[in-house]
Amino acid sequence: MQISEATWERLLALRLGHEGLAGVDAAFGLYGPIAGARGQFVLAQVGQSLDGRIATPAGDARDVSGRDGLAHLHRCRALVDAVIVGVGTVKADDPKLSVRMVKGPAPVRVVVDCHGDLDGRESLFRDGGAPVVVIRSSTARGRLFPGADVVSLPPKANGLDPQDILDALAQRNLLRVLVEGGARTIARFIEAGLVDRLHVAISPIIIGSGPSGIILPPVERLTGAHRPVTDVYNLGSDILFDCRLERDRGSARQGKDVCVAQQA
Structure with a gap:
């Protein structure tokens, strides 16, 4: 996938909050959700x-x-x-x-x-x-x-x-x-x-x-796998x-009690 300088500039502008800059090419499909996240x-x-x-x-x-x-x-x-x-x-x-x-x-x-x-x-x-x-x-x-x-x-x-x-x-x-x-x-x-x-x-x-x-923790059957x-x-x-992924955005959400360091 090739990304032109002009497309990348628009993505950087979208990151800064400039709306109305979304494109229809593959680069915007991939990077647009990141740059445009609020x-x-x-x-x-x-x-x-x-x-x-x-x-x-x-x-x-x-x-x-x-x-x-x-x-x-x-x-x-x-x-x-x-x-x-x-x-x-x-x-x-x-x-x-x-x-x-x-x-x-x-x-x-x-x-x-x-x-x-x-x-x-x-x-x-x-x-x-x-x-x-x-x-x-x-x-x-x-x-x-x-x-x-x-x-x-x-x-x-x-x-x-x-x-x-x-x-x-x-x-x-x-x-x-x-x-x-x-x-x-x-x-x-x-x-x-x-x-x-x-x-x-x-x-x-x-x-x-x-x-x-x-x-990740093992699953017994493939029906329990992430899809x-x-x-x-x-x-x-x-x-x-x-x-x-399906993120849990509940206001009372608490992540699992895990240590996220030591072994990378």
Whole structure:
């Protein structure tokens, strides 16, 4: 799927609230719901191999997605207010979480660090990039990082509540959120019924073994499996499945008591 500079400019304008800019081409079908979202909107993104792997057993994940898959991810980052990753992803990949492959604003970078494992040597604290928010349990002992916003949330029975995380971001006017990694972090938000769209980008590579892209509780029969309405896009180097999940928007909604850090 080719995206012209003019189309991308219109999508960026739509992100800023300029209505009446929607188009009818494939780019608007894919990116329009993100750019045009008003209120809280959660997108989860997974880049994986043909056999459903996101990394080697040793943790090498840098070349799973092709160049077009990476450009897609950077477009998604440019259209949201904040991008969430678990501490395991930061420890394994030391990501910049930038938009260097596309034109657009860089999102606030959010790291869920339940137990205060970050030590300040991670690149995102020192690269001069977008602001950083660190979310940890109020019972955790951790460092304060110059220039970073450290948010302490009360743990529930099994850890932090994904809804509490989204609420803390909403208080900072960070409403459009990309949950980028790792697999367990994405799964926690899906389990809690808090994801509007799930993007699964598949690259033509076979890894053979390693962690899976999404890890959810097992179902006994396929009738219990998620079957979202899905559109398929040819990005070029990768094939993208744009899945519409049924998010629970009840006002009394509380996400499941899960810890969304430690293992990405």
